[in-house]
Amino acid sequence: MFVIVGLMYSAWPGAATLAFVLFLAAAVGDWFDGFLARKLGLVSNFGKLMDAMADKIMVMGLVIALVEMHRIPVVLALITLCREFFVTGMRMVAASKGVVVAADTGGKSKTMTQLIALGFFLGAPMVAQDGNYLFHWDATRFAEQVNRVGYFIFIASTVLSVWSGYRYISSNARLVLGDELRSR
Numbered sequence: 001m002f003v004i005v006g007l008m009y010s011a012w013p014g015a016a017t018l019a020f021v022l023f024l025a026a027a028v029g030d031w032f033d034g035f036l037a038r039k040l041g042l043v044s045n046f047g048k049l050m051d052a053m054a055d056k057i058m059v060m061g062l063v064i065a066l067v068e069m070h071r072i073p074v075v076l077a078l079i080t081l082c083r084e085f086f087v088t089g090m091r092m093v094a095a096s097k098g099v100v101v102a103a104d105t106g107g108k109s110k111t112m113t114q115l116i117a118l119g120f121f122l123g124a125p126m127v128a129q130d131g132n133y134l135f136h137w138d139a140t141r142f143a144e145q146v147n148r149v150g151y152f153i154f155i156a157s158t159v160l161s162v163w164s165g166y167r168y169i170s171s172n173a174r175l176v177l178g179d180e181l182r183s184r
Helices: 002-008 015-039 045-068 074-096 105-135 140-182
Strands: none
Touching: 002 015, 002 045, 002 105, 015 045, 015 105, 045 074, 045 105, 074 140, 105 140
């Protein structure tokens, strides 16, 4: 994530393309790692927690960089960040009780949508900067459209964040808050 963000701020030819390629490699690698773990029966509680944490670190690091670049509104980033902290906090409480709660389909859909949006955000400068440098093609307008698609997909991912966060909280509130709910 740090290398990708650093490349996002670099102006040398190929930096935007390298950022995009590294992001794709990380996203595909994350998917493939989970696929192999399930296929080979190597799923562990540690893996469930750390895979979700790694996804959050990657996504939120890039989102923060995109907010600083004025490509994502801060309110969308804050909604997403609050959801991630809240769900992670609930997971930690559940883990302290010996229960690991893995991501459900809503959370996985949210993450996939975020990754697709981020791919568009990283693809826009690749097309604009490196397309112009390599092919002498002014793709500024096309890059603006690619960025706009990323923006709308990110809005959808924010809606999915709220929806999947609500589902997660409602499904796991008794598990996480069980002692506190019983004492009232």
